[in-house]
Amino acid sequence: MTKLSLFLGCIIPNRYPGIEKATKFCLDKLGIDCNDLKGASCCPAPGVFRSFDKTTWIALASRNIALSEELGRDVLTVCNGCYGSLADANHELKKDATLKKSTNAHLEKIGKEFKGTADVRHIVEFLYDELGPENIKEMVVNPLKLRVALHYGCHLVKPSNERNLGSVERPDFFDELIEAIGAESVDYSDKMACCGAGGGVRSGLHGTSLEMVNHKLSRIQEADVDCIVNACPFCHLQFDGGQVEIKDILGIDYSIPVLHYSQLLGLALGFSSQEMGIDLNQIKNNEFIEKLKKLTED
């Protein structure tokens, strides 16, 4: 199987370390050969830095990819934003020799070179492609009978001409991975809608971004689910931190637990909610934690 290096990005190690731990546990348990990508930086974030200055964006992204090339490994991302940035940058550099040359002129100053020998993967498409839902199902020790509101996140599947992961309107590969661990992926209105964090909106126009996530949360609430599952720490932050901010500003209390797929998979593979850092979210929901205890201790 493909050898990988784990690209952490910013939000996972620096805000939601439970996702980092869960990812490492899952990869180990599934027998996937994955090393740390030591010394990596911000991807850099596609919505902001790519639009500020493409030269800087592609230079930093190419350094991160070059670190993985040196290890002879493909880059594994656990975030839709990191995936978007690194996969797009990798693709552009591989097809444009002039861009590769000008980028390498910057990299040369720090003794690095982008060669174009590594691929960039996202954990969800990697698990689906390389293991498949059937194999994952066989490894589950705690089937999680949960009603899940799945949030794909925009940049996992779009722009589609770069991603090639099938339908962007009604994709189902991620739903299959949810069903593989025994949960139900519940259909809901505006399931494929954006969480409102990307494109520098959460950082630049916070109120607008909260209105967008409030809309999405109201639709999720209608579906009567146990939790939201995502594959992107920025969407995760928007749903988790966003609920706290919405409660403060608008007085609406959703209290819907938010999990990254690595955390959900970790629970199904036999780890506890405490080990997966689910209690370290901003949204506290004891009822859900108790439910998880019952599901994972039986």
Added chain:
Amino acid sequence: MDELDVLNRLKDAGIEVLTCMQCGTCSGSCPSGRYTSLNTRRFVRMVQVNMDMLHCEDLWMCATCYNCQERCPRGIKIVDAILTIRTIAVHEGIMLPEHRKISHLLLKHGHSVPINDSTKQKREKLGLEPLPETVHKYPQALKDVQRLMESCEFDKLVAEK
């Protein structure tokens, strides 16, 4: 900046907006437009007729979800156009103060969201090292990243004007 230059810059980037027939599929698909003044159809029209979009605050309301770009019947790369116009704006010194701030975080830490004490405690509680295996733990790697940004003149680009 000469407005015509924006259309030419878009063309140079392989983005053609003049084929837009104003059908409105983009605005109907826009999650941001439900809550903001961003009207993607009108935005594209204003770009077509060379209006000054660099100072238009709608420019920063796109969450880059790509719905409009995926659904455009004329195949116009609308999000790519918005991102390219943002680049022109930033190079003209026009950016939101919050975006300048996170750029400074990137310059200083190599992360746009750097570690804090509360997360260090969470990491230790989980049995992880307080600092992750990123530029946070390797000072030479951070220096390399900073040198790279200087080489690209990112520090000058986002300096307080």
